[in-house]
Amino acid sequence: MTARHVVVMGVSGCGKSAAGQAIARALGLPMIEGDAFHPPGNIAKMQGGLPLSDADRAGWLDTLAAELARHPGGAVLACSALKAAYRERLRRAVPDLRFVHLALTPEQALARVAARPGHFYPPSLVGSQFQALQDPAGEPGVTVVDATLPPAQVVDRALAGLAAGRFNNP
DSSP states (O other), X not given: OOOEEEEEEOSTTSOHHHHHHHHHHHHXXXXXXXXXXXXXXHHHHHHTTOOOOHHXXXXXXXXXXXXXXXXXXXXXXXXXXXXXXXXXHHHTTSTTOEEEEEEOOHHHHHHHHHTOTTOSSOGGGHHHHHHHOOOXXXXXXXXXXXXXXXXXXXXXXXXXXXXXXXXXXX
C-alpha cells in the first residue's frame, strides 16, 4: 500500500473522530486525534464560549503538521482544518496529503454538538465554525462526504473516494 496521509475534516459535530478512527482501522494507519493536541489555553477559551482565532490555532496546526510528518508510512488526522490556509499549512508537512470533508448543515451540527454532554466544545460556538469554514471542495485531494449518512456509509464513501482518487464527489 502506498503511504497515505488523510485529514478527516469539518465543523464540530460532523463526526471527524468516529469516521477518522474507522478510516484509520480500514487503512491500517495510526489515528491522530487533533483535539488531544490543543494547548490548555485553547481548551479554556472554547470552554468559555470564545472561538479560536488564527493566532490561537497557529501553534496547534504546527504541532499537528509535525505529528503527521512523524508518521512517514501514513496516518489519519481528525482536525477541523476549516480554512484554506490551515489546510495548506498541513499540506506543507507531508506530500500528497488527502482530505475527507464531512459536510453537514449548521442546524445538523448544532443538534449533534448539543447531544454530546461533557465535551469541551459548547453548542454556542457552532456558528463560528461555519463562519470560519472555507469550503475545500475545489481544492486538490479533497473528497466530500455527506456527514448525515449512516456512519458505515460515511466511511465507505470516504474510503472509496480515497482508493479511486475520486475527489470532490459528495
